Amino acid sequence: MVARMTTQQASRTGASAQPSPTLVAGTGASAALLVVLFGSFMDLLDATIVTVAAPAIVRDLGASDAQIQWTIAAYVLALGAGLVTGGRLGDRYGRKRLFMTGLAGFMVTSALCALAADPGMLIGMRAAQGITAGVMVPQVFGIIRASFAPGERARAFGAYGAVQGLASVAGPLLGGLLVDADLFGLGWRTVFWINVPVSLLALVIGAKVLPESRSTSRGRLDLPGALLAASGILLLLLPIIQTDTWGWTWSSYVLLAAGLVVLSVFLVYERRLAARGREPVFDPALLRIRAFAGGLCVSTLFFGGIGAFFLTLSVYLQNGTGRTAWETGLVILPYAIGSITTSGLGVALAARAGRVLLISGAVTIAVSHLVLWRVVADGDAPGYWPLAMALLIGGLGLGLAAPILVNVVLAGIPGRDAGAAGGVLSTVNQIGGAVGIAVLGTVFFTTAAGTTDGPPALTDYGDALGIVLLVSAGLYVLTALMMLTLPKTAATTD
Numbered sequence: 400m401v402a403r404m405t406t407q408q409a410s411r412t413g414a415s416a417q418p419s420p421t422l423v424a425g426t427g428a429s430a431a432l433l434v435v436l437f438g439s440f441m442d443l444l445d446a447t448i449v450t451v452a453a454p455a456i457v458r459d460l461g462a463s464d465a466q467i468q469w470t471i472a473a474y475v476l477a478l479g480a481g482l483v484t485g486g487r488l489g490d491r492y493g494r495k496r497l498f499m500t501g502l503a504g505f506m507v508t509s510a511l512c513a514l515a516a517d518p519g520m521l522i523g524m525r526a527a528q529g530i531t532a533g534v535m536v537p538q539v540f541g542i543i544r545a546s547f548a549p550g551e552r553a554r555a556f557g558a559y560g561a562v563q564g565l566a567s568v569a570g571p572l573l574g575g576l577l578v579d580a581d582l583f584g585l586g587w588r589t590v591f592w593i594n595v596p597v598s599l600l601a602l603v604i605g606a607k608v609l610p611e612s613r614s615t616s617r618g619r620l621d622l623p624g625a626l627l628a629a630s631g632i633l634l635l636l637l638p639i640i641q642t643d644t645w646g647w648t649w650s651s652y653v654l655l656a657a658g659l660v661v662l663s664v665f666l667v668y669e670r671r672l673a674a675r676g677r678e679p680v681f682d683p684a685l686l687r688i689r690a691f692a693g694g695l696c697v698s699t700l701f702f703g704g705i706g707a708f709f710l711t712l713s714v715y716l717q718n719g720t721g722r723t724a725w726e727t728g729l730v731i732l733p734y735a736i737g738s739i740t741t742s743g744l745g746v747a748l749a750a751r752a753g754r755v756l757l758i759s760g761a762v763t764i765a766v767s768h769l770v771l772w773r774v775v776a777d778g779d780a781p782g783y784w785p786l787a788m789a790l791l792i793g794g795l796g797l798g799l800a801a802p803i804l805v806n807v808v809l810a811g812i813p814g815r816d817a818g819a820a821g822g823v824l825s826t827v828n829q830i831g832g833a834v835g836i837a838v839l840g841t842v843f844f845t846t847a848a849g850t851t852d853g854p855p856a857l858t859d860y861g862d863a864l865g866i867v868l869l870v871s872a873g874l875y876v877l878t879a880l881m882m883l884t885l886p887k888t889a890a891t892t893d
Contacts, residue, residue, distance in 0.1 A: 437502070437597070437598075437601045441505070441532060441535075441536070445474060445528065445532070445594075447570030447571050447574060447709070447731075448570055448571075448573060448574030448577070448590045449470070449471060449474075449574070449590060450471065450574075450706075450709045450710050450713050451570075451571055451574035451575050451578065451713050451724050451727055451728055451731070452574055452577075452578050452587040452590050452724065453467050453470070453471070453710060453713055453714060454713065454714055454717040454718055454724070455578050455586055455587040455724060456470065456521070456587050459586060459587060460515070460517060460518050460521065461518070462518040462521075463518070464840075464844035464848070465640050465641050465642075465841075465844075466518040466519075466521075466522060467518075467710075468640050468710070468836055468837065468840040468841070468844075469518075469522045469525075469640060470518070470521055470522055470525055471525075471706065471710060471836055472636065472640065472706075472832075472833040472836040472837055472840075473522050473523075473525045473526040473529065474525040474526065474528055474529040474532075475529065475706060475829050475830075475832045475833045475836070476526075476529065476629070476632065476633070476636070476829070476830065476833040477525075477526045477527070477528075477529025477530045477532075477533060477629075478529040478530075478532045478533045478536070478829050479533075479826045479827070479828070479829025479830040479832075479833065480529075480530075480533065480625060480628065480629040480632070480826070480830075481529070481530050481532070481533020481534060481625075482533050482536065482537055482822065482825055482826045482829065483537075483625070483680050483822045483823065483826055484533070484620060484621075484622065484625045484680065485497065485501070485533045485534040485535070485536070485537045485538075486537030486538075486822060487620055487678075488534065488620065489534075489537055489538045489541060489613070490541075490613055490614035491613065491614070491620070492613065493611050493612070493613045494538040494541040494542050494611070494612050494613065495538070495542065495605070495609045495610065495611040495612070496611065497534055497535070497538050498535055498538035498539070498542060498605070498609065499602060499605055499606065499609070500534060500535075501531050501532065501533075501534030501535025501536075501538070502531075502535050502598055502601060502602055502605070503598070503602060504527075504530075504531030504534065504535075505528060505531040505532055505535060505594065505598055506594060506595055506598035506599060506602070507531075508524050508527045508528035508531055509528060509591045509592070509594035509595055509598070510591070510592070510594075510595050511524040511527070512524040512525060512528060512591040513585075513588040513589075513591035513592045513595075514588075541612055542609060542610065542612070544612075546610055570728075570735070571727065571728035571729075571731040571732055571735065572725070572728040572729065572732060573728075574590055574724065574728055575723065575724035575725035575726065575727055575728030575729070576724075576725055576728070577589040577590050577593065578590070578724035578725070579723050579724050579725040619677060619678070621669075621672060621677070621678060621679050621680045623668065624665060624668060624669050624672065624679050624680040624681065625680050627661060627662075627664060627665035627668060628662070628665050628680060628681065630661050631658050631659075631661035631662035631664075631665055632658070632662075632830060632833070632834075633658075634654050634655070634657050634658030634661060635654075635655060635658035635659070635662075636833060636834065636837045637654055638650075638651035638652075638654045638655055639837045639838055639841055640836075640837045640840070640841060642841050642845060665681075666681075666683050669681050669682065669683055670683045670684075680823075681823050685812075685820055685823070688811065688812055688813075688820075689811065689884065690808055690810070690811025690812055690884075690885060690886055691808065691811070691812055691820050691824075693808075693881060693882075693884035693885055694804075694805075694807075694808030694811075694820075694824055694885060695823075695824070695827055696881055697757075697804070697808070697878055697881050697882055697885065698804060698805075698808075698824055698827045698828050698831055699827055699830070699831040699834065700831070700874050700875075700877065700878040700881070701761065701800065701801075701804065701831070701875075701878050702801075702827075702828045702829075702831040702832050702835070703831040703832060703834050703835030703838075703839075703874070704764075704835050704839065704871040704874055704875065705797070705832060705835070706832040706833075706835055706836045707835040707836045707838070707839035707840050707843075707867065707871070708768075708839075708867070708871060709731070710836060710840055710843075711839065711840065711843040711863070711864055711867050712731070712864065713727055713731075714843070714860070715775070715860045715861070715863075715864045716730055718855070718860060719780075719855075719856075719857045719859075719860030719861060719864075720780040720781070720857060720860075721780070729783070730783060730786050730787065730790070731790065732787075733787040733788070733790045733791040733794060734790040734791065734793055734794035734797070735794060736791065736794060737790070737791045737792065737793065737794020737795040737796075737797070737798060738794040738795070738797045738798035738801070739794075739798065740794070740795060740798060741760075741794075741795045741796075741798030741799045742798035742799075742801075742802050744798075744799070745760070745798060745799045745800065745802055745803050746802050746803060749803040749806060749807065749888065749889035750888050750889050751888060752887075752888070753803055753806070753807040753810070753885075753886070753887065753888045753889035754807060754882060754883075754885050754886065754887045754888070755887075756799045756800060756803060757799070757800045757803065757804060757807055757879075757882045757885065758879045758882045758883070759796070759799055759800075760796040760797065760798070760799030760800025760801070761796065761800055761875045761876075761878045761879035761882060762796070762875070762876070762879050763792060763793070763795055763796025763799065764793050764796035764797060764800075764875045765796075765871075765872040765873075765875035765876050765879070766792060766796075766872075767789055767790070767792035767793030767796060768793065768868040768869075768871050768872040768875070769868070769869075769872050770788070770789040770792060771786070771789035771790070771793075771868055772865050772868040772869055772872070774786060774789055775861045775864055775865055775868075776861070776865055778857070778858050778861060779857075780857060803889050805821060805824045805825060805828075806889040806890045807885050807886055807888070807889045807890070808820070808824055808885060808886070809821055809824075809889075809890040810886035810887075810888055810889055810890040811885065811886040812890075839867050839870065839871065842863075842866060842867055842870065843863045843864065843866070843867050844863070846859075846862060846863035846866055847859045847860050847862070847863035
């Protein structure tokens with residue numbers, strides 16, 4: 400829920416030349432506040448809320464299990480694919496200009512999501528929405544840096560993190576409230592419509608107060624590399640998510656093989672681009688750095704479990720136990736509270752005990768999933784407090800690890816490569832989330848549907864969620880072991 404936290408987002412702008420403060424304190428504070436509020440609302444409205452609204456979308460549009468997975472994964476995948484390219488566009492053409500362009504696109508695509516007449520249109524518009532977010536999000540920290548003097552930036556970033564934390568608490572509740580309130584008979588569509596007035600207000604204010612800044616670097620954009628990477632990942636995810644619909648046929652294996660071929664071509668292309676002195680989306684030479692190679696694997700596994708966990712949990716709570724969307728938000732609330740409780744501790748101690756915090760966080764999440772597995776394994780609809788306690792434990796673990804993971808990895812990377820590595824790692828966080836939704840979501844829906852001839856019952860959903868919890872607990876234990884390869888402390892930032 401709070402995977403895109405301050406230190407991770409700051410790393411996306413690390414490769415850029417840092418602009419000098421250009422505004423007086425009052426105007427700079429207004430600009431930073433705009434960025435903070437909208438960044439938080441983006442996480443709030445298009446991660447947690449959509450997950451809570453998923454069962455209502457299925458009922459209204461008649462979406463299949465695979466289509467509801469794509470509704471979430473398409474946004475995450477498109478966002479991840481666009482982060483590095485979006486950041487470099489801002490460096491070249493101006494961060495304010497790209498932020499405003501991305502924000503306007505985000506507003507339009509949100510409205511189109513709300514107007515979706517069928518699952519196919521919704522998935523397409525979610526992908527388009529992710530692309531616009533990929534243009535907008537990388538500009539956030541460059542704008543904050545342009546608004547505040549170096550000595551004031553820590554407080555600005557801290558304010559951003561605090562608002563992110565508040566958003567993670569409000570997300571499940573607001574999502575559930577909007578769906579259950581059924582304002583004007585719009586139901587789940589309000590979770591997208593609400594983006595429109597917020598975006599419009601941000602556009603009006605941003606046009607007046609946001610500073611413009613850009614990098615002095617004029618390196619050419621690696622658009623072919625970005626397209627190759629996105630295409631390869633899409634080809635790999637397509638047969639996995641569509642397993643329940645297609646089954647495993649020869650075409651599934653062809654798509655998997657094609658994805659591997661495209662990704663191999665991507666690596667060869669990027670290596671040649673780097674050899675010519677250009678700026679690739681991903682420099683394969685980074686893989687020779689132990690901390691980076693380990694960090695890629697750790698980030699993929701760590702963030703791969705989060706999105707899938709909340710999707711499957713939300714479906715279990717609503718379709719399995721019969722809870723409303725609002726009641727589901729109340730159940731998830733302790734997870735957000737737990738993450739806020741420990742995130743400040745994690746950031747404060749990262750420079751002294753970063754790796755220990757990461758391992759502790761991963762193990763704590765694994766314990767949480769095992770506790771939750773015991774809660775749902777009985778077959779009866781569990782009460783609020785057993786669920787809440789298990790989720791609180793998970794939130795405590797997430798808060799320890801998620802905000803500092805990228806900066807711990809960056810501590811083992813030479814300064815000249817830190818910006819590029821940080822951008823790639825942040826992108827992998829998003830792609831890992833999409834892969835997790837594809838793999839664990841498919842396991843969940845296939846298991847639930849395969850145990851009965853009729854609609855899945857509570858026990859079917861409980862069995863399916865139980866498998867996901869056991870698998871993800873094992874993956875978090877594996878992640879904790881892999882974290883032993885990472886640097887002991889986090890990188891320092893200005």
